[in-house]
Amino acid sequence: MNAPTETLFLSHETPFVGLAHPFIEQVNTKPLPQPYWIDWNNTLAQSLNLPIERSKPWLDICSGLVDKAWCSVYSGHQFGVWAGQLGDGRAHLLGSINTIDKHYEVQLKGAGVTPFSRMADGRAVLRSSIREYLASEAMAALHIPTTRALALVGSNLPVRRETIETAAVVTRVSPSFVRFGHIEHYAHRNQLPQLITLLDFIINQYYPQLLESDTPYIDLFELIVSHTARLMAQWQAVGFCHGVMNTDNMSVLGITLDYGPYGFLDHFDWQHICNHTDQQGRYSYANQPHAGYWNCAALASAFWPLINDEALLSERLERFHERYEWSYLQLFRKKLGFKKQEESDAALIKDLLDMLHHHQVDFTLFFRQLCELSLTNSSQDELIFAPLERSLSLFNSWLSRYRQRLMLEHSEDRERQSDMRRTNPRFILRNYLAQEAIKLAEEGDFSMVRQLKTVLDKPFDEQPTHQHWAQLPPQWAKEISVSCSS
Known part of the structure; x- marks a missing residue:
């Protein structure tokens, strides 16, 4: 396989790749057949010093035609239950892009199976890929920490879910894709050397202020707790519901990760559940802060082998509430002026x-x-x-x-x-708008996907030509159902 020349923009010397086995495995992708562009995020591309125009080489990369790719193993709690080993079942790390002051990892979602696919097909379908592409950029424009979406490509390759759908790949960009579940994986296996290596990596790469600390691991835990609490408050302040707040979907950097079943509130409902799979409402709007705390408590258990001080861990964990309440009040004070x-x-x-x-x-x-x-x-x-x-x-x-x-x-x-x-958006990614864009896309018309992306890039502006997207949703929007299927 000959990789496109544009891979020169990507450094394979990604720090996370440098951890090598058992943290990461080199794998092959399975490129989409006859890929086509759905959208190229030229705004993000420009900020990364990449070409702002679509190109054939980047179409090849974003469809999975690359020489090297990696995936990682992790574990986690899903809906409060230990799920054991998980991992990048359809995510392939390509490398990194380095700007003057930042480092970003580039990852494909939907480019084929990995050793951690667990009998799945390694693919992503068009509808869920559109939802992730739009949500990533909508959240970024709302100033909420999130992974970003560089590109969205499709293919007529059939993929079976509840029905036969077509495949797509989202190219995701983030400072890191390391999750709570990465830490849990080695702690639950009692692999202390690997756990130490991973935590040292996280400190060196993302929390260098802790390098001089006499207690780096407990301080790292506290920072992760703090960032998570802040993120929960930010979600609440814009009415965003994640839907699958499992520990394997929680970032150690406090960024929004993995857009599966999600939704922004239309009419306000404390008990709103955006994921119809979540029949008990574990991740309802009102419960999100509690779920964030629960996930941090699960993470505390993973830090236990290295800290071995229950009182100290509990003290740092309980700071979640203080950080959340402070952030929540500050954000809503801004909303109220x-x-x-x-x-x-x-x-x-x-x-x-x-x-x-x-x-x-x-x-x-x-x-x-x-x-x-x-x-x-x-x-x-x-x-x-x-x-x-x-x-x-x-x-x-x-x-x-x-x-x-x-x-x-x-x-x-x-x-x-x-x-x-400047605080309260005019435009959000309402479920019905995403659904309308998906319906057109499934008919081969991607114009609304691109228009929505452009409008959501400036959510606080009036944008009078699109005022109809800022009005009350239609009645049929209440019937939209989103699940974990993707």
């Missing part, structure tokens, strides 16, 4: 969300409309809430408290409104 902190803010926020839940108010649209509220002209309030198809009377009591809170810090309308518009 507050510059100062008041003890009453937590109750004000909780009461607002309970009201949105009770009246099934659209989460994103409410906060965006709230940006227009004026302290000097309350006569316009009815117009502000009209797009929500809800009467102002539903909000009057809470709005009175909100106005008092704003006046307490002498909030100025123009400055606050501008700040809030």
Whole structure:
């Protein structure tokens, strides 16, 4: 197999590859037959000093036509149950791209089987690949840590799921794809030399501030806990539901990893479940922070062999709650336009969300409309809430408290409104929009995938030509069901 010349942009001397066996295995890909472009993320490509135009060599790379690739082994807890050995079942690490100040690993998802495929076919289907491609970039534009998506290519290769679908490959980019499950794998096997090697690698590559620490492993654990807590708060603040928060889908860097069944809230619902496989609601919107804490507790068990101090581990683990609450309040204060902190803010926020839940108010649209509220002209309030198809009377009591809170810090309308518009998005990746784009794509029309990507790149802008994508979702959107099948 002759790799395209553009692989010169990729360094095979990736630090993670340097760990070698047993952490990583060199494998062969199985390129998509007759691949075609669906999209090339020229914005991300430009930031990585890659060509901004699509090219045949990059089409070959992104479909799996490469000389070298690697995959890694990990384990994990799935829906709270130890699942044992897992691994990159359809993910192939190609190498890295280095910019002046950052290092990124490049990975294909869907380019064939690996030693860890567990009887699966190593493929990804078009619909799930579109969802991952769009979600990765939507989250990045919302300033939420995430893997990125460089390219999306398709093929007419048939793939069997519930029905026969066609194959696709997403090219993913991230500083690292190391998961909680990597650490759990060696700890549960009592392979302490390998566990130490892995943790030392994580510190050297991603947490170099710990190199001078006298207690690097417990400090590393605390940083992972802190980043995870922050990420949970960021998800909650934009109404994002992950759906499969297993420990093998949790990043040691605190970035959003693996977009399987996910969803952004339409009407606010504390108990919203985005993954219909999750019948018990383990990963519902309200439970996400608790699931993040539970996963950190599972990670604490993996650190136990090297720390052997239950009180110390417990103390660092419990800091999750402090970090989460602080981040959560800060993010929602920004959404409400507050510059100062008041003890009453937590109750004000909780009461607002309970009201949105009770009246099934659209989460994103409410906060965006709230940006227009004026302290000097309350006569316009009815117009502000009209797009929500809800009467102002539903909000009057809470709005009175909100106005008092704003006046307490002498909030100025123009400055606050501008700040809030930069915090509360006009556009999110609603499930029905993704579904419409997928339906067109399955008919060979990828225009909506590309248009959505462009709009979601600037979620805080008005973009009047696409205002119909910022309105209340249609009734049929409630019937959309997303599962782990991909």
